[in-house]
Amino acid sequence: MAQREVDLDSSVGYALKQAATALRAAMEAALEPLSLTVTQYSCLELLGQRPGLSAAELARGVFVTRQSMQSVLQGLQDRGLLSRSTAPQGRALPTQLTPAGTDLLGRASRAIAGVESRMLQDRSAAEVARLRADLAACVTALEGRQP
Amino acid sequence: MAQREVDLDSSVGYALKQAATALRAAMEAALEPLSLTVTQYSCLELLGQRPGLSAAELARGVFVTRQSMQSVLQGLQDRGLLSRSTAPQGRALPTQLTPAGTDLLGRASRAIAGVESRMLQDRSAAEVARLRADLAACVTALEGRQP
DNA sequence: TGCGCCATGTCAGGAGTCTGACATAGGCTG
């Protein structure tokens, strides 16, 4: 039958990459007026919703390494958007948003909410929830084990 | 009501990034025994299904720039996996897989097909098709225009 | 108490990708 192993036109993986790429581009465009990168915004958003997270926990939540998160935090700290407790190495240091950080995060969140609503236009709440659940199921299936 | 603009636990964008990250990690693990990166595999797969594509067209299909695709193609060419016609600049040069490239692509495709089937385990064909259509709709909605 | 183990923060180096720029080929329009 010469059935193709992977067909681009019906591959969910390819569609997933396409969607993630388009979303990232839209987010970059929306955040550009605020001088924020997607990684920086993700970090602020996560910190806003889970105050006191350590750098390593932030890194896992934003899908980058601790080393990368370090420079991201440094940049945000230099802009006065967040504060980190200084302490010896080897210890988890909680991080918090400053008032300026909270303010900027608010504007960024509104911009990103606009992007997400545009992405999901003409979808019912149930359809959106279903899509989100489908994606979450993909994650758990992939993380289960890799034979 | 203090409704949060963006809620991580219900954000489709966050779930999308999570899924794309998990998929990429699984693909890297599956391709590692073949000494192929995800970008290299994507390039080979696209070339296998659309023979004769130019470097610029490949770049768009794999979501990288022409400049990045150049070094990817150079590496694959050095390994004897594909051949490019040499000609003056400013002209679209078709690219083809060599027999060795076709052979390696076959093995890589099987590995990636395994990843995708694991990602979609316990899903009916209709559910898979629906998920793919949902993702495609997100792409078109995002690319429509950015106000 | 002491030891091993894991997690965190940090420093240095390298691989991959992107932005900017240039020359050339092809196509469209006047």
Add this chain to the structure above:
DNA sequence: CAGCCTATGTCAGACTCCTGACATGGCGCA
């Protein structure tokens, strides 16, 4: 036909992120 515009291939530079490595703090267990 000439001129303009777009697209392609390519070179150079910079940036981001990752891998590797190290020292330290917290925790469980003998």
